[in-house]
Amino acid sequence: MQQGTQFLPISKEDMRQRGWDELDFVLVMGDAYVDHPSFGPAIIGRILEAEGYRVGVISQPDYTTCESFKVLGKPRYGFFIGGGNVDSMVAHYSVAKVRRKVDEYTPGGVAGKRPDRSATVYTQLAKQAYPDLPVILGGLEASLRRFAHYDYWMDTVLPSIAETSGADIISFGMGEHQTVEIARRLAAGEKASEIRDVEGTCYMTDFAHLPAKYLECAGFNKVSTDKVAYAKACRIQMDNQDSVTGQIIVQKQEHGYLVQNPPAKPLTRRELDRVAALPYTRTWHPSYDALGGVPAIEEVEFSIIHNRGCYGGCNFCAITLHQGRRVTSRSVDSVVEEGELLTKQPGFKGYIHDVGGPTANFRLPSCAKQMTEGMCQGGKKCLAPGPCPHLIIDHTEYLNMLRRLRALPGVKKVFIRSGIRYDYLTWDKDETFFKELVEHHVSGQLKVAPEHCAPNTLKYMGKPPVEVFNKFSKRFYELTKKAGKKQYLVPYLMSSHPGSTLEDAVYLAEYLYKHNIRPEQVQDFYPTPGTVSTCMFYTGLDPYTLKPVFVEKSPEGKALQRALLQYYEPRNAEKVVKALHKTHREDLIPLLVPGYKPKVSAQARPVTGRKSAQNAKAAGRPVQGRFVPNHGKGSGKNSGRPTFAPKTKRK
Template identity: 70%
Template structure:
């Protein structure tokens, strides 16, 4: 049985080690599961024969905490955790969160703000001569000069602030392997500027051949047009086949060099990563502290793919994992399924078989394998590319085999599916089996909005595609004799969304009897096209201006419209309808309060909306309402 890697000097010495070759630093608690980047990188190094120590959530008030294992023989490898530390700490309204699912007992405060930067500086203070390599999501998305929502300013590359010798972006296995091998041979980080998937700082005489330069920090922090143009250059060079080195001058006067991205892991390489000896749970030291909440969702889940060609503008996957999809073999997935069933805590339910998009297993088209991804269009939106490969056969076969494993009662799909991709598949086998076997009472889908302009800026398809999907979902659900529900993900205040668009969305929700329990205000996280739009007010692909809701008042109004049915939102809904000249919708969206005669019809406008009977809490609830409690009941 696999054992945990040492988390202290005491555990290191218990293995009769006098030192560690690498110390892997993480802002998350130590969970030895392949859903955690720290676990993958540390197990990969272990498989190469290196001695690895895990420095998990070290005391960030002192550099002494980085001396726990003594001086690492080769390097510190630093990451902030599975989530950007600022997102982990703050809501979209910049209010401090009171729960951190990646910390013991869910208690916050175990990592600092901008954790990767803090950790790297502490490692350098502890052992100035030891190389420091920063990686993971936070470093990956902050590798260029970037708009920081929390300070409302443009910040330089994280490399300019953290003092690391190298930065790895993306998933990191190829880069980590090469860096480790070359450090072990005695090479210095300064000699490793040729590794794909890495960034480094250099003087003007150290720039690579064939590079593309985007506007530097001083320019993009003062000129929003320059920022938008730089964003476009950066996004256009994220393909491992067509991407070129991108150079950007930083605040320090040094030049950031992003080498071309690393090739994604091929299927056998991906299989080998998931075959590493993970314990698949958190370190026992957390048991008395209440465990680690984050393991609850992924402990009995299987990641079957990486990358996403969906290309939503608000998603960070494009800049981190990339648009090229790679997937594991059926045998690899089945082996992991068998290991899950052998867990003493397994109750018969595999919670998910998915990834960034659950039903993507193939490259988007044959051409991308030799020519790279298209820089000038998306694969699915606004309309699907004619060359798009649509096939669920292998995925269906894998799900069937998992269902047949001894001890398995149910195999769920909880990570999102692309309903527009699903609707392109003329063979409805997967759609039918999804409904029959793989929905746990509710299926998450992400229309995000309904207004055409907003969807365009999101990089999403027209809402009519979603409408057709909904209709077919309930037809097939009824045919299967089941009562299952769709849970729509919706977003308010995305760049391009006006208050009139939000009213249109509320009207669409009411018409389709949708009552979302949860909605999300747009969160401008580093490294996305939508964040560029939010900061600059420009579409970086057309350089045309777009509307951006930035005041807390308008954001609150847009959010309230998405939950118009909640009596607590009635004053905001009334105000939004008045501001947009749509008081004709008052009797439709606010049926729970008594109408005043003057409000029943807007002068000069024919009122065709019929009054809606006031909700009776004892009547049968709407099919879109309270889906979570239904799902929990179904699980029981």
């Protein structure tokens, strides 16, 4: 905890200790109150405090009654509400829609302390408690649901959260600029209904009060029944998330019109430094001590965030619609000062666990052009399928920062645990950073995200070809060996992404076998609101071309794809074999499932005799208990895919 720092009040008693009988704003959050810069509500609270406002916190209120929103009294100007660092539905349910047993953002990891769709529920309760007070709804959950959107958990399209929640203003993206301006104008006596020109905000209005100039996308009724219209609307929304080129977007909802103003300008380096220097206590509120604290802080307590935004533009990532594609970063001095602060924190043992952000090794904008002309539209990527000719590739400043952190008294190691863009690193002709990464900044395992290897799937993911990963992997192990270390890559992989067929999943399993990769953690594609991939999942269309995209939605098909990622697990044997039969890749059974013996039914018993054996072989049935593959369409030789039969028995 920084010297002299106090938590924001959470009770009337806290207010009395400060000599306050009234608050200016109440901050409501779906997470436990953790006053750390990795937690969005903590930043908003400290920003308001720095502007001179009296701010109190209601964390995970009782969502069965509006009385829980009155515990700090009626604020003078209104509520700022956020659903939590993680979307409440993702926090509550697995991709299989199974209720999770742990919520890491709740004291003790206890599940069920906030409602489903918490941003909506909290806003409605605040409105019930004080109907005359404005509610500004922000955070990830609101940001990604600001347009009419496909809801995976209900398997339907829902209207904008601005309409369903009743919020006066939606603050989307990183909300510092919006928060300061809205608070100033409310405190000056302006009504929320009159605050209609703040960048980075949305609001509901009627037809008569629409702005003079705007770009319209298909409305809720249209996109909920017409998938082509939904895909076209998605493209309009994605193409207007740049602060330079973004236009006002209007979308009709059930009972009014949503107006999205252009995105707020990213914070400058000086502004980011100011946010990082705010007086956070950097820990959970002491009222949670008896409950065991808040598990979510363990990953970030001794980590440093040095940047925002990501121009990687992966189609399954929500950063484009939330943080944006322009990268901004803190100064090296600011990051080093935070490193010095960490060395003085209770429990620090000499290890800075991470120096990263959305993408750890991005410090600069992708190109000079974007600063004046904005990011490229139409689905163009800076990194995929290959590097843009205008891409700035430079690790110099990041490396300098890491060197200064390593030199701090009391620091033993500085690790990088958030995502490294291995493609960006591979394309850097200067290997100095790569070498020092291997020598100093890997804690035994380096997590990277190739996600897949099949060309078709990677195309729909917006990822580079697997050959780039192969080149990176080869060089990583060469440098690791040269450094005399035992370090490993941990690849993140995803099954059932739109575009991924069962044949693609088999191709991936074959690739993993060849490269002796056994991923411990894999995931099914999770269709969360606000991504291009979710649009493809719902519509079956590429929003940039309107061409059909294969989408695996059946439980069996998804289970087979997922099992192939961990083909080596005995529990997956039956599914793997079934997938190989379905794709006519029986030639892989001895490799992926060695020793597998199919269960023989009465209808498919082993046959003997020359003639019977010939008939069985032609039909692809077992002969003497051994499956004889029928090499038809899609099998190894005819499929155009290599088979990786080892010359010696695999150990």
